[in-house]
Amino acid sequence: MAVVGVLALQGSFNEHIAALRRLGMKGVEIRKPEQLQSISSLIIPGGESTTMAKLAEFHNLFPALREFVQMGKPVWGTCAGLIFLANKAVGQKDGGQELVGGLNCTVHRNYFGSQIQSFEAELLVPELASQEGGPETFRGVFIRAPAVLEVGPEVEVLADYPIPSNKVLYSSSAVEIQEESAVPEKKVIVAIKQGNLLGTAFHPELTADTRWHSYFLKMVRDVGEGTSNATVAVSEA
Ligand code: GLN
Numbered sequence: 001m002a003v004v005g006v007l008a009l010q011g012s013f014n015e016h017i018a019a020l021r022r023l024g025m026k027g028v029e030i031r032k033p034e035q036l037q038s039i040s041s042l043i044i045p046g047g048e049s050t051t052m053a054k055l056a057e058f059h060n061l062f063p064a065l066r067e068f069v070q071m072g073k074p075v076w077g078t079c080a081g082l083i084f085l086a087n088k089a090v091g092q093k094d095g096g097q098e099l100v101g102g103l104n105c106t107v108h109r110n111y112f113g114s115q116i117q118s119f120e121a122e123l124l125v126p127e128l129a130s131q132e133g134g135p136e137t138f139r140g141v142f143i144r145a146p147a148v149l150e151v152g153p154e155v156e157v158l159a160d161y162p163i164p165s166n167k168v169l170y171s172s173s174a175v176e177i178q179e180e181s182a183v184p185e186k187k188v189i190v191a192i193k194q195g196n197l198l199g200t201a202f203h204p205e206l207t208a209d210t211r212w213h214s215y216f217l218k219m220v221r222d223v224g225e226g227t228s229n230a231t232v233a234v235s236e237a
Contacts (some may be wrong), residue, residue, distance in 0.1 A: 005039035011047020033064035044081030104152030111147035140202035190215035
């Protein structure tokens with residue numbers, strides 16, 4: 001049986017492994033650089049990205065993670081995992097933590113505020129419906145969630161979140177939540193794909209709906225069969 005690696009330093013790695021199990025797949029916990037050699041795809045879970053980065057540094061994982069991404073292997077980051085995969089993150093303490101990078105985008109680490117501003121929302125995801133069937137919507141669980149502020153031209157936007165005009169956003173341009181402001185109606189990007197990389201600002205692993213996991217497993221199969229434009233894009237780079 002093909003296995004999927006799940007970075008298991010901190011955060012919701014058990015929940016990802018359970019979701020994979022529900023789909024008949026085995027998730028293996030990854031904590032050391034050499035363990036990346038035995039897997040062909042990886043999920044980086046949600047959690048707390050600064051803590052996760054400190055642990056990744058301690059285990060000397062960053063070079064191996066970057067190599068894994070650059071080899072064109074499929075990697076999916078959820079929430080803190082999305083932050084890890086972004087080329088640039090803003091809204092961080094002390095200039096920020098180290099990133100793996102790969103997704104040509106800028107994320108705001110705590111765009112929606114802190115723990116008490118966590119929320120759930122129905123997201124429109126046409127790509128998920130066309131690939132996996134079922135409804136066009138997906139219930140996103142946003143916990144201290146990041147958002148994608150900018151994407152490069154090679155990035156595909158899979159879902160955005162139209163912020164209701166009466167929602168109070170806690171603008172945290174730096175670290176502390178300083179001011180509350182009602183936002184004009186606008187959309188922020190919350191799910192993206194770029195070749196072999198997938199990023200979601202929310203936590204599909206905390207729901208019973210496994211369509212995002214199936215979607216990622218399809219990316220894994222496509223890369224394995226050489227039918228993905230990801231491998232082409234990477235090898236041409
Ligand atoms: N905003 C958090 C961070 O900076 C991520 C939250 C999450 O993964 N639920 O790490």
